[in-house]
Amino acid sequence: MFPIHFNPNDQTMKRRDALRSLALITGGLVLVPACDFSKDDILSAYKNLNVTTSQQKLLAQIADTIIPAGYIKGASDLAVQDFILVMVNDCVDSEGQKSFSDGLSAFDAFSKKSGGKVFDKLEVPQREQVLKTVLASEGEEDKTIRAFLNTTKRFTIQGFMMSEYIMTNVKPYSLIPGDYNGEVLIADLKSEKING
């Protein structure tokens, strides 16, 4: 009805393009068996973070453990890992960025210590256990991992709930919320349970 005359964020487009080309490059690498995987590509789209493609994959697994797929899509189905990286790269202060990067780098070591294997090799219940261990930890020693996981969880929830899929298909958002009713009886609200 009201045409939109400019794209509010050319950066989004650029970043999507960059990610697409990276996906092509890394996809290509997988097909070459002799490739040296110790040289992990750094994702240039997130210039404030030194995040590699394998760390991005790990982040997707962590996000999926926080919000798994079921009846309704899970975090990585909605590319929430990319949203997390955008938010940490753009909207978190440099101190927060450092603890995020450090925690992500140290995560597999923590997974080995706490769950016996790197995160990728764990089954879902063990993955959940690792995350619960981090979130319940209190000591100074796990501070970085905990900060990283709290940030990741916060942005996973935001990225999931504010995704196009959820706001369109599951809990449709309306730009026009309707007239104000300041006296709604909660008992009269009918809400069908949404199964995850």
Place this chain on the structure above:
Amino acid sequence: MANLNIDAAKERTFEAIVIGSGISGSWAAKELCDKGVKTLVIERGRDVKHLKDYPTTNLLPFEFEHRGQITQQEQKENPIVSKCYNFREDSKHFFVKDKEHPYIQEKPFDWIRGYQVGGKSLLWARQVQRISDFDFEGPARDGFAVDWPIRYKDLAPWYSHVEKFAGVSGNKDGLASLPDGEFLPAYKLNVVEKYFQDQLKKNYGNDRHMIVARCAHISGNAENFKDQGRAQCQNRNLCQRGCPFGGYFSANSSTLPWAERTGNMTMRTDAVVHSIIYDEKKGKATGVRIVDAVTKETEEYYADVIFLNAAAINTNLILLNSTSSRFPNGLGNDNGLLGKFVAFHNYRAGVSAEHEGHQEYTTSGDRPTSGYFPRFRNVEKQETNFLRGYAAGFSAYRGSYADQSGIGMELKENLLNANNYGPWRVGSHMMGETIPKETNYVALDPNEKDAWGIPQLRINIAYDDNDEKMIKDYQEQMTEMFEKAGFINIKTRDDNRAPGLDIHEMGGVRMGHDPKTSLLNKHNQLHACTNVYVTDGACMTSTATQNPSLTYMALAARAADHAVKEMKK
């Protein structure tokens, strides 16, 4: 609209020039054009056309890369404007970035600006309360500033005039301190706000009131606004993006397109006003000198009458920079008071609490306004250890939330079925009157210039002891009212914000009876150069407590009427 590619002086000559296309300038332009006056509107920023230039207006939350947040880099580059509650991912293109127009803060002052057609009328909070004789008579009664040269009766018909056109929702509350107006249906208070209203009546009789705030939204009778191309407010509460319905009043949706349709308006955008040209022989202003924002070329435009509506502080700047041998210290500045007695609204404090009752209720939908306390301190007479008083906002709200403590499928289902209700929360914020003082001033820096070769401003504005006492009283009184209503967990705050963030800066070119102590007369004309009218916040003799935009609109319409009558003489 005329396309300006003109050289001859004749083609640069109009009957009137309005400097600034925001709330007050657009009203001056609309009134002049309606009365057949060929009017040039000069705007320093770019054009923003209704509907067409609201790029974010229909975007969904997930279409914003940062879901509405301003990035770290933007915050670092814009420490001033980033403090503004309304500077968000969906509205940032309507705000001036810090580097674009620097100024010198002798004391901290957060100057929030919108340089585009429509100015800040796209960004305002749309609250419109009339000021009363308790406010107009304040300086004379309490012995500060100078006496206002007008009273409520002078402005009342013009309040009605602008309210009918802009569209104002509200109740006829019958309060002398907040005169009633021409109202569209009022928005509703919710069940807890009504409860609080009743509690006030019970505990304070007829001394204190909490009403629904009047706001410039079309809440009904939408057919009255059809010929403006505006429709009923849809309660989107996304006003800062520009409204596709024209549901609230903005210059862009209302006064400017109206003025344009008369065929009498010419708009010159991207033109930064350098100064008003004064002709010594004629003894009056003859035009306006601008610097093209893009080419940096200087141009001149001429007219018989000039309306200066550049927004309070820039209006001061333009007059200070309009020097001539007759006016070496700025146009109309014979008494040396230009730029002084600047004041603002004190928005530092707030009080919040919880309410345990009404657990069975919540709210649905949305509304563009909230509750409002008209000033109840020192209204009829002086009764506290500080001068004047404060208005206050009030609202109660309750929403459902999700338990976010777990992870996995448990968390996912909790998020998707957010059905926990916490207590009702209530909150208030103060809007204090500040006393204009000679020591609160803006002045030109002798050396520093901006990108257009115009001197930078030095801003020296601060709170005083009266403001501190008022904050304390507001916190005490609101706490007492909350306690008496049975609210719990009452918390007071003082965010220590700098002046400016209230975005209600006023004065510097005040109205008054006497040319020795004021700059403008009762018709908003410069005493010493009567074909220049100032009808934005700069003209305010005192600040009152009410949101001031409605008063600027009414003063602009009234002054335009006066100017046209003078032209016909």
